Amino acid sequence: MTRERDFADPRIPNRDECVLRYLLDRWADERTDKAHIVFADGEEWTFGELQKMVRAKAAGLRELGIKQGEHVAVWLPNGREALIAFYAINYIGAVFVPFNTAYRGNLLEHVIANSGARFLLVHPDLIPRLSEVDLAALERLVVTSGTQPASAPLPMTPFESVSGAEDDYLPLDHPIEPWDIQSIIYTSGTTGPSKGVLSSYLHMFSNAGPESWPMVGEDDRYMCVAPIFHIGGMGPPFVMLARGASVAMIDNFSTDEFWSVAKATKSTMVFLLGVMATFLLKAEPGPGDRDHTVKKAFMVPLTGDAPAFTERFGVDIYTIFNMTEISSPVVSEANPTKIGTCGKVRDGVEVRLVDRNDCEVAIGEIGEMLVRTDRPWAMNSGYNANPEATAEAWRNGWFHTGDAFRRDEDGYFYFVDRVKDAIRRRGENISSFEVEADVCSHPTVREAAAIAVPSEYSEDEVMVVVAPVPGQTIDPRALAEFLIDTMPYFMVPRYIRVLDELPKTPSAKVMKAELRTEGITADTWDREAAGLRVRRESFSA
Template sequence: MARERDFTDPRIPNRDECVLRYLLDRWADERPDKAHVVFADGEEWTFSELRKKVRAKAAGLRELGVRQGEHVAMWLPNGRDALIAFYAINYLGAVFVPFNTAYRGNLLRHVIANSGARILLVHPDLLPRLSEVDTAKLERLVVTTGQLPESAPLPMTAYDDLVGDSEDDLPLERPIDPWDIQSIIYTSGTTGPSKGVLSSYLHMFTNAGPESWPMVDENDRYMCVAPIFHIGGMGPPFVMLARGASVAMIDNFSTDEFWSIAKATQSTMVFLLGVMATFLLKADPKPSDKDHTVKKAFMVPLTSDAQAFHERFGVDIYTIFNMTEISSPIVSEANPDRIGTCGTVRDGVDVRLVDANDCEVPVGEIGEMLVRTDRPWAMNSGYNGNPEATAEAWRSGWFHTGDAFRRDEDGYFYFVDRVKDAIRRRGENISSFEVEADVCRHPCVREAAAIAVPSEYSEDEVMIVVAPVPGKAIDCKELAEFLIEAMPYFMVPRYIRILDELPKTPSAKVMKTDLRAEGITDDTWDREAAGLRVKRENFST
């Protein structure tokens, strides 16, 4: 028998399908003994056990005065405390506001002020950084891990003491609705102060719900290696909770231990972001490469190594385009054969590629991606405390992603670049993403960033900044010769700079603004100065 609907609009799911509190209660009643969370050390929490832990911590938060709709900040690494805090904050109908554990200085000051939180759950090792900044509206620190330190910039409560009655059903002022704000996730801030993305429960649900990720079902176990302060780390527990499924919470990504941990936790799906797939594929082959339980993997971006990864590890590969603000508008089928694609538009989404005046560009041409959804509240609700940025992003009734794409005649989309990262060299538009993909095919390159630097002629020259695979060295001349054979003449980088690590934001995005500002440094290798020139191909007959 179908359940009675909570809402008359058929596009809005019931509360117990998309709101965290009601989802947890539903599965704790219907599937009390099914594991929802497993850890690398073998510990498991069933839905019933998890609800008791969450209710006890939520009751403790309520005793501190946390109320429905209040913003509660969390500054914790991945682990049991962080997951329980996330669920407990939402169980009260409060807004979960996680901070990146790398934050400090001006960035930390900014997010504290923007969050509007008066309570911060924090790891004791991070407390010294709080002493260096204005703590704005913060009134109390809830400190994890053992005994409270002797001093702190604000009154403290021990996290372990924050416990109430696990049988308390914690009555609410009103039901939590799908359009209520669930979280504020801070973006990387590569071109300005980090923006706090306001996400509703319905946004989080649509982000990876049945219509967005149809390849995931209740029998899957999602191995989460991303930090919980990113959408990539906070989203998986929510994704699997919505399906009554499970998640393996892992502290961090490790190339050497990845497959053994996946097997030990019986994980069936993973998300491979950035260089993670590259690290795994460039590791030495082993007889045990297929001895694991993983069946499905998202690979973002989809590189030319995708087929080799599928064959070597026996994993079906999917790819996707998404960002914190939207809800998976572009998703691929299993093992797509169009390298570089992000997939096609899923049901319930409209996508346009436009020029600088928001006019649609023809098929095959490059334009900024604009997105909107059929379902209300299925994307971000704006930027917290930043109406100017909200208005700019949502102008004309479409969300402007800031990403440049092209679309082929079959409806497949291909990421080209961040709009502000495009390179133009001698009349040709160059995708830094495509340059980086070719550079990373070299066996000694772990990661790469392509940037524009001034040319003595006109427009730009292409420069790449690369980091080596551990234990290997990059020879600039050999790399340039490799690229001459791999890419069109106009894309071949003139300049190569080698760093041990590329500079990154606290959300692990490469700081191209810093690299561009440094420009051509004394340690930069110049292909033309080395006598290695690339001539334009002549196809005339």
């Protein structure tokens, strides 16, 4: 059925193609009995059932006094209540503002103040942390199921009582437009206070819509294992809603249960971020390796293990470069053969690699990636209540990603490092990403973080912090000897520290700032002190 266009500009999709409220209503009408949300325990919500739940909860939020365009803070773990809150908040045209459940102290105080929210939907176990901080503009806590606290720093309303008659959901001050703000997602805060990324509905749609993720269709089911306060956890339901498709909402990633959960939920696609693919490959082979329904997987970053992953698990691999602020500017074809690539620039996006003065670098040289899009509102609308950071990121009309890349003659892009994570040793620029890839190729290493630490000579020394594969032990000397044979001499780490687990944010990003602050600890092994030195190779004509 052909629908009349809402907007004269052909780059702007109709409201019922990109705005959550109208998308849900459309599919509830056209695909009433199709499952949209499934859970690991087997429960399913069809579009029709979900619409009824969302409308009732949205009516209750309006009765609480939440207005269209208002920021509503949500401090919840993954689960049914967090998902209903997300949809209901957007259904009345309010802005979904999730908080990381690990926040406390100064960081919690910072995001509460930055959000400007009057209402906080909160899990009862998190309420004691609120007594430690300034609550800024917060007026009321909406408390989800669980043991209700005897006291709290603000008036409380049980979330289960937030409900209204279905016909009370209708009033809106004005139509919800594609360029209206849909969410504020806070950056991971690994190096400083988190920034709140302002995302419009059109940004979320462009982030993984048909033109950016053409490999995803209406018959797919996306298994989501990331927390809902992260773009990787909040984005999948929206991605699949835009297609009239379904999503399996899983509490967290588990190596041991991954394939069995994928099979039980009939998931067809997954997103493997960071070390997830490594964990799965280094697990003991089992009968579940091919006994599942997954057909497609995004692997980020794309490592040399990709062909082995496809061979073992029977899954087509794609890769991508994206971040909360942008909209998938670089995407690969299926099973790319150029290992380490992020893909090519997709249609509708412009990408430049530049030096520190925003001057373009030559093909093959390293530069910071800048991005802009043809479609209006297809990227972030700035950082909430932070004009300085917005101006810095958007200078000269381009968004500055803070990530260093190189591009080859065929137009493929390769991630080199976060600009701030680059290491310089003895006159050589070193990619921490490339160091980590080589270190993780050792059979005993499950994950690694490469950081710069001060050198007694000048510039930096390379240090790696590693965690072992379950059941294995990492011998620092044996690892160093392995790396001497596999790495350029100037990249071989001088320092190796072994931990059971690397410190991470709940969005699975390694907290390198914490590791840099700890620096060379008493349990750090020093290759040079152990008498294991690496010498520059010499060549003669």
